[in-house]
Amino acid sequence: MAQNATILGGIAGLSLTADEAAFFRDADPWGFILFGRNVDSPDQLRRLTGQLREAVGRDAIITVDQEGGRVQRLRAPHWSDWPAPLDQAVAGPRAMWLRYHLIGQELRAVGIDSNCAPTLDVAQPDTHRFLRDRCLGSDPARIAELGRAAAEGLLAAGVLPVIKHMPGHGRAQADSHHDLPVVDAAEAELEALDFAPFRMLADLPIGMTAHIRFTALDERPATASERMIAVIRKHIGFDGLLMTDDITMNALSGSEADRAAASVTAGCDLVLHCNGSVAQMEAVVAAAGQMTPDALRRAEAALAMRHAPSPADIAALMAEWRMLSA
Numbered sequence: 369m370a371q372n373a374t375i376l377g378g379i380a381g382l383s384l385t386a387d388e389a390a391f392f393r394d395a396d397p398w399g400f401i402l403f404g405r406n407v408d409s410p411d412q413l414r415r416l417t418g419q420l421r422e423a424v425g426r427d428a429i430i431t432v433d434q435e436g437g438r439v440q441r442l443r444a445p446h447w448s449d450w451p452a453p454l455d456q457a458v459a460g461p462r463a464m465w466l467r468y469h470l471i472g473q474e475l476r477a478v479g480i481d482s483n484c485a486p487t488l489d490v491a492q493p494d495t496h497r498f499l500r501d502r503c504l505g506s507d508p509a510r511i512a513e514l515g516r517a518a519a520e521g522l523l524a525a526g527v528l529p530v531i532k533h534m535p536g537h538g539r540a541q542a543d544s545h546h547d548l549p550v551v552d553a554a555e556a557e558l559e560a561l562d563f564a565p566f567r568m569l570a571d572l573p574i575g576m577t578a579h580i581r582f583t584a585l586d587e588r589p590a591t592a593s594e595r596m597i598a599v600i601r602k603h604i605g606f607d608g609l610l611m612t613d614d615i616t617m618n619a620l621s622g623s624e625a626d627r628a629a630a631s632v633t634a635g636c637d638l639v640l641h642c643n644g645s646v647a648q649m650e651a652v653v654a655a656a657g658q659m660t661p662d663a664l665r666r667a668e669a670a671l672a673m674r675h676a677p678s679p680a681d682i683a684a685l686m687a688e689w690r691m692l693s694a
Contacts, residue, residue, distance in 0.1 A: 417479025472525025
């Protein structure tokens with residue numbers, strides 16, 4: 369049965385209201401995303417993830433941004449705090465695997481089975497500060513090596529990674545939460561540098577688009593560009609499930625319903641809507657429509673990679689991570 373082509377995050381608090389539960393039951397989004405406003409304690413979070421799955425009547429994906437550093441929704445004292453990914457990158461692939469495996473174990477223990485990480489954007493001298501320390505470095509091959517380790521660490525914990533921001537956000541000098549970044553680099557430069565880490569990890573199950581306009585390729589931001597989605601699919605070779613970055617970000621223009629419709633028309637499989645009331649989510653759900661047959665195929669392939677966490681000695685793994693990261 370087809371679900372709605374959305375991942376919804378407009379959950380106001382620490383538990384579902386009756387109106388939210390009724391809306392999600394009718395809307396039947398493919399998945400959900402949680403934020404700091406939804407997080408208090410492990411017991412509370414397990415109840416909330418259970419409520420979300422009960423509302424749609426299935427084991428829906430629940431994702432979160434738990435990169436570490438500035439971007440992590442679950443924090444101390446109940447969860448581990450982590451250094452920024454860029455700071456961690458010098459410790460190497462084993463430390464990166466351990467970091468994300470431990471993050472994944474913590475997520476899966478509270479019912480979260482996806483993580484919007486790793487970030488594969490190539491850091492450059494002018495990368496905007498909102499993104500720079502979330503990157504894994506400036507060398508595409510090294511980023512791919514570390515990104516592979518992060519993704520495999522999450523997968524071993526039963527958590528689906530989401531690589532971002534396709535086809536590459538590193539050249540952006542504006543914060544896409546507030547403005548549309550415009551990148552004027554030539555296509556050959558983009559192919560050689562920005563797109564390269566994504567090409568090397570194109571077999572991973574889920575990816576997220578970038579709200580960036582690449583003037584050498586199209587006038588529209590990548591999320592809403594058929595040309596740029598074709599770059600992701602054909603040049604990068606990514607046949608995984610492709611979700612938008614949050615369509616409430618100001619890099620996109622038009623109403624949220626317009627943004628959702630444009631993203632699906634361009635070729636995105638899922639529309640990510642992170643903040644808004646039930647009424648705002650209703651408009652996005654209507655505009656996104658049902659998942660296409662190709663989107664359902666990709667979703668099934670992604671879900672086939674979700675499994676129970678591997679047995680782990682958490683204390684020993686944390687001790688090894690600390691030793692490697694010292």
